[in-house]
Structure formats: structure tokens, C-alpha cells
Amino acid sequence: MMTSNVFLDEAAAILGPRGLTRDAELVSPWLTDWRGRYTGKACAMASPASTEELAQLVKLCAAHGVPIVPQGGNSGMSGGATPDETGNAILLSMRRMNAIREIDVEARRVTCEAGVVLQTLHEAVEEKDLRFPLTLGGKGSATVGGLISTNAGGCQVLRHGSMRALVLGLEAVLPDGQVYSMLTPLKKDNRGFDLKQLLIGSEGTMGIVTAATLQLVPALADRVVIWAGLPSLGIARSLLLHCEDMAGDALEGFEVMPQACLDAVLTHLPAARAPLEGRHAWHVLIEVVADSASAATLRERCETMMAEAFDKDLVDDAVLSTSETQAEAFWLLRESVAPAERERGPAVQHDISVPVEKMPDFVETTVPMLEAEWPGTEAVAFGHLGDGNVHYHIIAPTVTDGPAWQKNEGKAISRRVHDLVTEWGGSISAEHGIGQVKRDELARLGDPVALSMLRAVKNALDPQGLLNPGKLV
Structure with a gap:
């Protein structure tokens, strides 16, 4: 099916001159996924400025049978935001919907639109002495809507959970153009299914997230980042249990990498240096945090924790960060593993x-x-x-x-x-979604009952199959 000029003219009338473009130079950079595996075509790129505009556009697409491929920062790892090669779909950019609607300091929550970039969100809530406790290497491009749609994880899941645990309320446009609006969170709400959970992790196949209310936590008063070298991943597991016993909820991150990954990063970042002398089979990055009430004793507790780890032969060598600059330098090594691996071939x-x-x-x-x-x-x-x-x-x-x-x-x-x-x-x-990359593998290996339930929900909400076709299910 070729997308008609009638449809495009009506879409332009809804979205205005900034909201719809067919200019190939403007559209083409968004037609290839971040990893460069998939390149598609689109009849146009839509950039709505509001939920109301998007709802009208979705109704128009439903009437004309035009597929919609939602896209946030286009930093996904599974090809989940790239259209197919037919050119029939409209590419839906959510990047103009980037307002932070409200930061409620007392309730420790923020309501923001889907196009807000994660780093921008971090900076906005930090000004209020609060923190959004999810971060990842692509924080400079990943958007809230994309993070919700893929149920993103990152480096703080150990303490705070994935995106699913941090979403308190949700607003979304459904495949028929209706707006699901449940942004106000309630501690207790037993009116049937938790419908927002159908949309979290659904990769834009069941609804298009437009805004969310997210959980915030108090800003950190201090943190210590520890880099340790040890002989095996089995020992790393024992070290994790040791740190959990001694640090409790203060343990916020526990990341591992083999020596080969560190070697690749040091080649990728010529100005960086290895935190430890010598080579180790495995390296562990540990982050321990403190609020204002416990900050004064944080370093002492970390030193005790690591001293006991040495006594138990759980580490061969270790260093504790002595400044925020050094802590960031340790994290930069971890966050650079993926781009360093790309350079290897x-x-x-x-x-x-x-x-x-x-x-x-x-x-x-x-x-x-x-x-x-x-x-x-x-x-x-x-x-x-x-x-x-x-x-x-x-x-x-x-x-x-x-x-x-x-x-x-x-x-x-x-x-x-x-x-x-x-x-x-x-x-x-685990955290990148299914997209195109793993769709067939999910069909091959997934539990048949679970897959039939997924497909039943998809068919009920999107009987025409217009939302992000060819992804997930």
C-alpha cells in the first residue's frame, strides 16, 4: 500500500509546518538504528508537539491504515525504532514533546513528557536536591518514552529496580487515538489490572507513551566508587554477597568486566589509565552511596568492607575513589566498554x-x-x-x-x-528489548502460553496491527 497524498496533507494540517517533514535530508538520519544493522524507509516524519496532536494523528493513521513507528532518541540496541523498507509507515519522533511538567519535591516525583532526555531529567531534579535513580551509557540521547517502552535497566537496578519499578503513572495514546491518562499515582489502587504495566516494556506496539510520573529519591550526600581486581567471576559473586551483607541498601552498583574489556577501553580512551597496577582476570566496579544522615561514616564503612574482603581472599587488589572526579573516571571506564568493543570490529x-x-x-x-x-x-x-x-x-x-x-x-x-x-x-x-533483532528468537524459544497472551493483548488493543509492526510479536 502506498501512503496517499490525502493522508499526508491531512497529517500536515494537524501537525503544522514544524510537525511533519518529508525532507529526505532531515528524515534519513533517523532511518538507521544505532548499531547500524537496520535501515528502513518512511513516508514522512511526524513530530507532534502535544498529546492532543498525537491523538489526532493516530486517529488519522487508523482511518487510512498507515503504520506508525515511534522513536525516542534512536539509541536502542534491538532495532525496535526503525521502520521497514516499504516506506508505508510514518516515523513518529517524540523529541518535541520534551516538557518537564512538574517536580513535586515533597512527594519526590516528577511528571515529564516522553521526549525528555535522561540527562536533562537528571539535571532538572538535581537542582531540587533530588535524583532519578536510573542511569546508563546513553543518557545523553535516551528519552523517557524510550526507556519506558523498553523497560530499560542500567547500572542502578541492583538497588532501585528497572524502569518498570520507577514509573508511578502513565499517559499514552492508544492505537485508536484514545488517550489513556493515569498520571496521578496512588499508593493503593485495586481497580483491576495495573494497565500501565501493559505499556511498559511493550516497545510501542500497544500504545505510544506521551508522559509519565516517575519516582525520585533524595540526592546523594556522598558516594565511594571502588575498583577491585580478582581472579574469577565466582569470586566476584562471593564479593557481591559480602558487600550486600556489609553495605545493605547503600550498595547501589556492582559491575564486572574481564581484563580484555578493560584493555579495549584503554585503547579506545588513550588519556585514561588503569585503576590498578598489574593485570587481573576480572575487574569489579562497586558503588556505595550515602544520604546526609550517613555520609560522615561512608568512607570508614567502605574501608572496613574492603579490608574484610581482603581477609577473606575475595580481592587481589582494590582502590577507593578519593574524589568525585576519580569516581567519574572509574565509571567512564565501565560506560565505555560498548563503544570500545565496536571499534574492535x-x-x-x-x-x-x-x-x-x-x-x-x-x-x-x-x-x-x-x-x-x-x-x-x-x-x-x-x-x-x-x-x-x-x-x-x-x-x-x-x-x-x-x-x-x-x-x-x-x-x-x-x-x-x-x-x-x-x-x-x-x-x-534482559534490558534492551526484543525489537527486530530477537523477534524470531522470542517466537522460537518463548513460552507458548506467555506468547499467546502477549499476542492476545496486542490483537485486542491494536487489531489493525499499525503500531510498530514487525517488532516484539
Whole structure:
């Protein structure tokens, strides 16, 4: 089906001159996903300025049968915001809807629109001595709507949970153009299903998030970031349990990476330096935080925690940050792993989880297995050991045709990784979503009953299948 000029003229009348463009130079940068795997086409790019404009546009799309592909910062990892190659869909940019409507200091919550960039949100609430406790490497481009639609995780899930746990209220436009508006949170509300949870993590296939009320927490009075070197991931798991016992809720981050990842980062960031002398099989970044009531004793408690870790042979070496600058430098090393890996060449990336207690055995069992099955590859795992989620990358041997390797060997490797994850009782998508990348794998490996429920909800809300077609289900 070719999108008609009648539709485009009516859409332009709804959105105004700033709200609809067909200019190829303006649209084309948004037609390829962040990883460069998918490039599509669109009949136009819509940029509504309000929920009301979007609702009118969605009604128009429903009347004309025009598919809609919602997009936030276009920083997703699974191709979930890229249209297909037909050119029939309208690309929906939410970036103009970027107002922070209200910061309620007393209630510790913020209501903001879907196009607000995560870093902008952080800065706005920090001015009120509050904090939004979710962060990730793409905070300078990721938007609130995209984070909600993919149920993003990041580095603070260990203490605060994923996006799903931080959304108190939601506003969204449904596939028929109706507006679901439940922004005012209630501690208790037992009027049936928690409908906002149907939209969180649905990747724009069941509704388009336009605004949300989010949980805030008090600003940090102080933090200590610890970099430790140790011999194995199994020891890292024991160190995690030790830190949880001694730090309790003050433990906010626990990230792991092998020496190979640190080597790649130091090549990627020539001005950076390794936090520790010598080389270690595994490196751990630990963040411990304090509010004003406990800040005075934070460093002493961290020193005691690590001294006991040394006594228990849980670490070979460690250093505690002595300033905020050094703390940020440690985090920069962790957040640079993904771009550093991209520079190394072709690889297949997997965002997987298994039960936390099984992760060390999973990595130590499957890494040599996969490297033996595909000689010349290198398997690396890094990420959020505290919540059982690692990014599991298989780096190609030196090849002349990277795309061909990814299409052939890479596809077979991913299938094998997903089979192993499923055997170990895990998930093939821990925090990046399904999108296009894992849609077929979800259909192959997902629980049939769960998949039938997903499809039933999708068909009930979007019977024409116009919202983000070809993604998730």
C-alpha cells in the first residue's frame, strides 16, 4: 500500500509546518538504528508537539491504515525504532514533546513528557536536591518514552529496580487515538489490572507513551566508587554477597568486566589509565552511596568492607575513589566498554540474564564452549552481575567481510547463545528489548502460553496491527 497524498496533507494540517517533514535530508538520519544493522524507509516524519496532536494523528493513521513507528532518541540496541523498507509507515519522533511538567519535591516525583532526555531529567531534579535513580551509557540521547517502552535497566537496578519499578503513572495514546491518562499515582489502587504495566516494556506496539510520573529519591550526600581486581567471576559473586551483607541498601552498583574489556577501553580512551597496577582476570566496579544522615561514616564503612574482603581472599587488589572526579573516571571506564568493543570490529552482542547465583557458572562454562565451537572468536561478558544481567559479546576473528560473518556465523552463534541461556533458565533479553533483532528468537524459544497472551493483548488493543509492526510479536 502506498501512503496517499490525502493522508499526508491531512497529517500536515494537524501537525503544522514544524510537525511533519518529508525532507529526505532531515528524515534519513533517523532511518538507521544505532548499531547500524537496520535501515528502513518512511513516508514522512511526524513530530507532534502535544498529546492532543498525537491523538489526532493516530486517529488519522487508523482511518487510512498507515503504520506508525515511534522513536525516542534512536539509541536502542534491538532495532525496535526503525521502520521497514516499504516506506508505508510514518516515523513518529517524540523529541518535541520534551516538557518537564512538574517536580513535586515533597512527594519526590516528577511528571515529564516522553521526549525528555535522561540527562536533562537528571539535571532538572538535581537542582531540587533530588535524583532519578536510573542511569546508563546513553543518557545523553535516551528519552523517557524510550526507556519506558523498553523497560530499560542500567547500572542502578541492583538497588532501585528497572524502569518498570520507577514509573508511578502513565499517559499514552492508544492505537485508536484514545488517550489513556493515569498520571496521578496512588499508593493503593485495586481497580483491576495495573494497565500501565501493559505499556511498559511493550516497545510501542500497544500504545505510544506521551508522559509519565516517575519516582525520585533524595540526592546523594556522598558516594565511594571502588575498583577491585580478582581472579574469577565466582569470586566476584562471593564479593557481591559480602558487600550486600556489609553495605545493605547503600550498595547501589556492582559491575564486572574481564581484563580484555578493560584493555579495549584503554585503547579506545588513550588519556585514561588503569585503576590498578598489574593485570587481573576480572575487574569489579562497586558503588556505595550515602544520604546526609550517613555520609560522615561512608568512607570508614567502605574501608572496613574492603579490608574484610581482603581477609577473606575475595580481592587481589582494590582502590577507593578519593574524589568525585576519580569516581567519574572509574565509571567512564565501565560506560565505555560498548563503544570500545565496536571499534574492535564485527561482533554479535547478546543482552542476557540468568538467575544471579548461576551467572558465574554460566559464563565460565559457556565461554570456552563457544570459543571452541567457533575457532578464532573471543567471548566476553561484562555488566550488571548484581542483577544477573551481562552483555555477552562474541567478537569475530580477523575477517575481510564483517557483514557476511554477522549474517552467517554470527546468526548461528546467537542462536546457540540463546539456546544456552534458555537451558540455564534465563532470558534472551534482559534490558534492551526484543525489537527486530530477537523477534524470531522470542517466537522460537518463548513460552507458548506467555506468547499467546502477549499476542492476545496486542490483537485486542491494536487489531489493525499499525503500531510498530514487525517488532516484539
